[in-house]
Amino acid sequence: MAITDRQTAALALAHALSAAERGLPVIPLTARKLPALPSPHRNDDRRPVCRGACGLPGHGVHDATTDPAAVRALFAAAPWATGYGIACGRPPHHLIGIDLDVDPTGGGDSAVSLRRLALHHLFTIPPTVTVLTPSGGRHLWLTGPPGVPVPNSAGRLAPGIDIRGTGGYLVGPGSVTRHGRYRLAPGTAGLPPAPCPRALLRLLTPPPRRRHGVEAPDSDPDRGQGLVRFVLAAREGGRNTRLFWAACRAYEHGYGDALADALTRAAVRTGLTEREARATIASAARLFRC
Structure with missing residues (x-):
C-alpha cells in the first residue's frame, strides 16, 4: 500500500473513532462509498439472510458499532477503506x-x-x-x-x-x-x-397502508393533473426521479391506480419507454400497499 493510501486509511479510522466516541455507530467504507468488508456468506449457495447473527464481520450497516476496539478490528480487516459510514x-x-x-x-x-x-x-x-x-x-x-x-x-x-x-x-x-x-x-x-x-x-x-387493490372511495379521475404536468416538465437525467415522486404522491393520496395510465403517457412523452415508466410506477405502488 502506498504511503498516501496508508495515510488515507489512518485518517479514515481516526475520523471513525471520533464519531464512535460521540455515540455514532460506524463501519469502514471503500472509495465507492460501499461497505468495505465482503459478506462472509458470499460463497454460500443458499445465501442465508444474516444480519450479523453469525458473529462474523461483513454484514454492511449491521456491523456498525461505537465500541473503539470493534471499530479498530473492522478497519484492520479492511485496510483498503478510505472512509466510514454512520448507521x-x-x-x-x-x-x-x-x-x-x-x-x-x-x-x-x-x-x-x-x-x-x-x-x-x-x-x-x-x-x-x-x-x-x-x-x-x-x-x-x-x-x-x-x-x-x-x-x-x-x-x-x-x-x-x-x-x-x-x-x-x-x-x-x-x-x-x-x-x-x-x-x-x-x-x-x-x-x-x-x-x-x-x-x-x-x-x-x-402513512397507514391501504389494503391491496383498494382505492380511496372519493378518488376523482381528474385529480392529480398537477402531478402529470410535473412529470411532463422533466428533463433528461431527472425523468425517472420525477415520475417516481409523482407516483408516490398519487398513491399516498389514494388515486395512484386511477392516475397510472396518465403518468405513464406523460413519462413516455419525456423520453422514457412505457416499460420503464410502468416499472417505476409499480415501485411506488409497492411502498403504499401491504
Missing part, C-alpha cells in the same frame, strides 16, 4: 439524514424544494450538523424519537431529496471517495444533530 436510526441519536443532491442538468434545486416543503408544511430546519459532499450537495443530520423508524427513500419527499433512515447510512465527514472528500460545513462542526421537526417527521414516516 442511521440507531440509538442513542436515531440519526436521520436529509441528502440534498445536485441535479447536473440544472433541472431542479433540492435545497429550494426543501424550503418550499418547509413553508408549505410550516416547519423550519434548525441549525444542525451539515456535511458537504464532493458533488456539491449536502447532508443534514437530524435526530428522531425512539420507536419511530424512518424508512430510506430516494426522491419520495421531493426530487433530489433522499432520506437515510433505519437500515441506511451516511458517509461520514473526512471520508475520501473517488470524487473527493466529505467535509463539515463551516460553522456546524460544534453543533449536535438537531431534533427533526414534527411536521417533517410526519412527511418522512410512511
Whole structure:
C-alpha cells in the first residue's frame, strides 16, 4: 500500500473513532462509498439472510458499532477503506439524514424544494450538523424519537431529496471517495444533530397502508393533473426521479391506480419507454400497499 493510501486509511479510522466516541455507530467504507468488508456468506449457495447473527464481520450497516476496539478490528480487516459510514436510526441519536443532491442538468434545486416543503408544511430546519459532499450537495443530520423508524427513500419527499433512515447510512465527514472528500460545513462542526421537526417527521414516516387493490372511495379521475404536468416538465437525467415522486404522491393520496395510465403517457412523452415508466410506477405502488 502506498504511503498516501496508508495515510488515507489512518485518517479514515481516526475520523471513525471520533464519531464512535460521540455515540455514532460506524463501519469502514471503500472509495465507492460501499461497505468495505465482503459478506462472509458470499460463497454460500443458499445465501442465508444474516444480519450479523453469525458473529462474523461483513454484514454492511449491521456491523456498525461505537465500541473503539470493534471499530479498530473492522478497519484492520479492511485496510483498503478510505472512509466510514454512520448507521442511521440507531440509538442513542436515531440519526436521520436529509441528502440534498445536485441535479447536473440544472433541472431542479433540492435545497429550494426543501424550503418550499418547509413553508408549505410550516416547519423550519434548525441549525444542525451539515456535511458537504464532493458533488456539491449536502447532508443534514437530524435526530428522531425512539420507536419511530424512518424508512430510506430516494426522491419520495421531493426530487433530489433522499432520506437515510433505519437500515441506511451516511458517509461520514473526512471520508475520501473517488470524487473527493466529505467535509463539515463551516460553522456546524460544534453543533449536535438537531431534533427533526414534527411536521417533517410526519412527511418522512410512511402513512397507514391501504389494503391491496383498494382505492380511496372519493378518488376523482381528474385529480392529480398537477402531478402529470410535473412529470411532463422533466428533463433528461431527472425523468425517472420525477415520475417516481409523482407516483408516490398519487398513491399516498389514494388515486395512484386511477392516475397510472396518465403518468405513464406523460413519462413516455419525456423520453422514457412505457416499460420503464410502468416499472417505476409499480415501485411506488409497492411502498403504499401491504
